[in-house]
Amino acid sequence: MQTNSVICADALTVCVDDRTLLDNLNFNVGKGEVFALLGGNGAGKSTTLKTFLGLMKASSGSATVLGHNASTQPNQVQKSVAYLPESVTLYGHLSGVENIRYFLSVAGVDKSDDDMFAALRKVALQEDSWNKALSNYSKGMRQKTAIALALLRNAPVLFLDEPTSGLDPAAIDEFNALVSELAAGGATIFMVTHDVYGACQVAHRIVLLSNGKLTGSFERAGDTPIDTEAVHAAFAGRNV
Secondary structure, eight states: OOOOEEEEEEEEEEEETTEEEEEEEEEEEETTOEEEEEOOTTSSHHHHHHHHTTSSOOSEEEEEETTEETTTOHHHHHHHEEEEOSSOOOOTTSBHHHHHHHHHHHTTOOOOHHHHHHHHHHTTOOGGGTTSBGGGOOHHHHHHHHHHHHHHTTOSEEEEESTTTTOOHHHHHHHHHHHHHHHHTTOEEEEEESOHHHHHHHOSEEEEEETTEEEEEEEOBTTBOOOHHHHHHHHTTOOO
């Protein structure tokens, strides 16, 4: 993992009407780091993600990605990142290859068929499914297709929203292995999740979010995954 700052929250505060959704968040995410923001429902995870994507504006402080302020330069941020929502939005009547080809064309990215096939192999999507309609895909297969699309866009930063929700254990292991491989290749991964186990397996660093405030952090030591029990205890509000 490298330490060059790619994503930065600097006293980030977001208020809507009279509610404070995010309260003075401060953190940096380095190049090649898998960073997990862990919190329950209503903790502020989605607000944080939307603010970094330029879909919500900071009330004070800043959210920056690759040096671009997400509130004042949302277009620059969105051009340089890939976003994987919890429910991947792809066209069910198109095949995996057709979806990728279409969305690349919309983004103005020119890739050959060989490039697309290489990306699909990299994410371990079964070759016999490439030309089948996405309506026949499992959620895990849809996730892999979306990740292949992100790879082909050559985005240096990936934002993931509950990426393992609804996946079976084998698919979760495959997904985590892919995320680790992408980070090892220099991609910066920012994921929001409530999956303690999955976050501990794949993240270099976990930060806890509760009621819009950061309440604790855990960091991986070398190749040893973060202690699941310690994170779970903190997540549940117990002393550790």
